[in-house]
Amino acid sequence: MAFVRISPYGSWATPVTADLVVAQAVRVGDARPDGDAVVWAERRPAEGGRSQLVRCAADGTLTELLPGGFDARTAVHEYGGGDWWVRDGVVWFANWADQRLYRVAGGEPEPLTPEPASPRGDRFADGDVHPGGSVLVAVREQHTRDNVRNEIVRLAADRPSEPEVLVSGPDFVASPRFSPDGRLLAWVSWDHPSMPWDDTVLTVRDLGTGENTVVAGGPGESVLEPRWRADGSLLFLSDRTGWWNLYRWAPGEAVTPVVVLDAEIGVPAWTLGSARYAPLPDGRIVFARWSGGYDGLAVATPDGAVTVPDLPFTAVGAVRAAGADEVVLLAGSPAEEPGVYRVTAEGEVRTVRPPRKLPFDPAYVSAPEAISFPSGDAVAHGLFYPPANPEFAGPEGELPPLIVLIHGGPTSQAAPVLSLAVQFWTTRGFAVVDVNYRGSTGFGRAFREQLRGQWGVADVADCRAAARWLAEQGRVDERKLLIRGGSAGGYTTLAALAREDTPFAAGTDLYGVADLEALARDTHKFESRYLDGLIGPYPEARKVYVERSPLSHVGSFARPLLVLQGAEDAVVPPNQSELIVEALRRRRLPVAYLLFEGEQHGFRRAETIRRALGAELGFYSQILGFPLPPEEDLETVAVENL
Known part of the structure; x- marks a missing residue:
């Protein structure tokens, strides 16, 4: 029996170091089949956070497709997605540095689109190649001095050309997809103030006659992911139920349901190019669906029956058909990081890109427990991770501190997949709860819309309720409750701390919103009207914006705050972090601030991730009074006015 050391929670030595978390940040962003090969994108922090494309041939040979200086990442909607696509050995991709569209077919990448009028002014994403192979369509986001215009354009697939505008007018467009015979084009569109999970429209155009047919969508219906079948019918996702x-849908026919479940096949379209289902040639459809906080794969037969293969995956993405009865997908579980797999409809699995083998005993891994808990008259959900370290235990009679983790969005969700960024804390003796507060996805439209007009109220209440409920269950120390979140989660963190009755001892805000009014005036096009639904139309609801802004309640702050921010963030600009930091400094309240050069919305660079983790651990050690493990060389941060 191994010797177990007694040590304060938070101070436990762990093999899950900051360097290991950085190594995990080499992650797969998308995967696509190409004949017998599979291509995927790898985000590499050690290379400045760039996305490399890797091809795995049928014999397992790996080839890196992009030379140094190229980064397959688009800035459309600022969040990107649909950065690249592949067919018959040719890859088309948007390059991060200039946002032009490139083609690579075994040699050097060749630009297909002209130099924009202003640097990075023309951005491309979410493309599709015509069945004939000579042209392609893509979303183009064009930035001029006074305007941002989103359109669908057509251009040559194999040589430089001037893009031809096919669809213009809607505020946003996505998912342009050619029919198998190339005669029809389907796409999704929406207009301000809607977001793509609110109201979208699916349209099909006859490219010969120019006639448009609205297939589905409109007020109160979100339509996503149009995908043609070989028989000329069109599949799509809708939340109409x-x-x-x-x-x-097929030309001349009415829309009919194919799979109807109390589960979410779709996911919110924060990024372009999602793929949650794949039709197979024999009529079966392989799809992923969220239910009860977990994701998984299922198969629908042509007669409507649904089967669930026995698979270990609890988080699935990039489901794309590959051959007669197989799909390529990204998938992970509470025990393994995401990898790339080939999976048959019968549930046979072949690994294409294996998840990284953990360099430590699985006994260190804290598995998530799906929980539901009361929050006033409502119910919220979450994933609870207890501390896990086979070498350590806390002092007798003590309970672990709790980190309340708040996902971004807020239209997003906590995913039950192995994250060393979570295990970094649990192996040190922290408990973590990843909260699916009202407004999160994966629980249906009604749950998602419970945040409408209530951002800064319902989410804060649910995070407080999660901490309170776990303390009442005797699982965490009610005196050592911490809260952290990024982006929208950073706003909830600040809003939770900006209350005199806050239960939290401290918080960490990563690029969060401090001044809602400033955000409404100074953010990018995609989210420029998002707050209409979360708070109210601006400026008509200005009083609510001011009231809900953490900056308006600096006088109620009494808990230490750590703020981490990227200097090039276009989604939540640095001034948001600087406003709250300066306000707390003026009141001589405990605060620490790190600004990371070269980072956008979310940290991608190895040195940033490592420094941010060290700063946060050191921050909590100063607040809660536990010693740092001496064997770890982490750069901490000084807390002003502590």
Whole structure:
């Protein structure tokens, strides 16, 4: 029996170091089949956070497709997605540095689009190649001095050309997809103030006649992911029943349901190019669906029956058909990081890109427990991770501190997949709860819309309720409750701390919102009207914006705050962090601030991730009074006015 050391929670030595977390940040962003090969994108912090494309041939040979200086990442909607696509050995991709569209077919990448009028002014994403192979369509986001215009354009697939505008007018467009015979084009569009999970429209155009047909969508219906079948019918996702389920349409026919479940096949379209289902040639459809906080794969047969293969995956993405009865997908579980797999409809699995083998005993891994808990008259959800370290235990009679983790969005969700960024804390003796507060996805449209007009109220209440409920269950120390979040989660963190009755001892805000009014005036096009639904139209609801802004309640702050911010963040600009930091400094309240050069919305560079983790651990050690493990060389941060 191994000797177990007694040490304060938070101070436990762990193999899950900051360097290991950085290594995990080499992650797969998307995967696509190409004949017998599979291509995927790898984000590499050690290379400045760039995305490399890797091809795995049928014999397992790996080839890196992009030379140094190229980064397959688009800035459309600022969040990107649909950065690249592949066919017959050719890859088309948007390059991060100039946002031009490139083609690579075994040699050097060749630009297909002209130099924009202003640097990075023309951005491309979410493309599709015509069945004939000579042209392609893509979303173009064009930035001029006075305007941002989103359109669908057509251009040559194999040589430089001037893009031809096919679809213009809607505020946003996505998912342009050619029919198998190339005669029809489907796409999704929406207009301010809607977001793509609110109201979208699916349109099909006859490219010969120019006639448009509205297939689905409109007020109160979110339509996503149009995908053609070989027989000329069109599949798509719609939440018309309250859940993103699967439907079919064909020219001259009515829309009919294909898969209807109390589960979410779709996910919110923060990024372009998502793929949650894949039709197979024999009529079966392989799809992923969220239910009860967990994701998984299922198969629908042509007669409507749904089967669930026995698979270990609890988080799935990039589901794309590959051959007669197989799909390529990204998938992970509480025990393994995401990898790339080939999976048959019968549930046979072949690993294409294996998840990284953990360099430590699985006994260190804290598995998530799905929880539901009361929050006033409502119910919220979360994933609870208890401390896990086979070498250590806390002092007798003590309970662990709790980190309340708040996902971004806020239209997003906590995913039950192995994250060393979570295990970094649990192996040190922290408990973590990843909260699916009202407004999160994966629980249906009704749950998602409970945050409408209530951002800064319902989310804060649910995070407080999660901490309170776990303390009442005797699982965490009610005196050592911490809260952290990034982006929208950073706003919830600040809003929770900006209350005199806050239960939290301290918080960490990563690029969060401090001044809602400033954000409404100074953010990018994609989210420029997002707050209309979360708070109210601006400026009509200005009083609510001011009231809900953490900056308006600096006088109620009494807990230490750590703020981490990227200097090039276009989603939540640095002035948001600087406003709250300066306000707390003026009141001589405990605060620490780190600004990271070269980082955007979310940290991608190895040195940033490592420094941010060290700063946060050191911050909590100063607040809660536990010693840092001496064997770890982490750069901490000084807390002003502590």
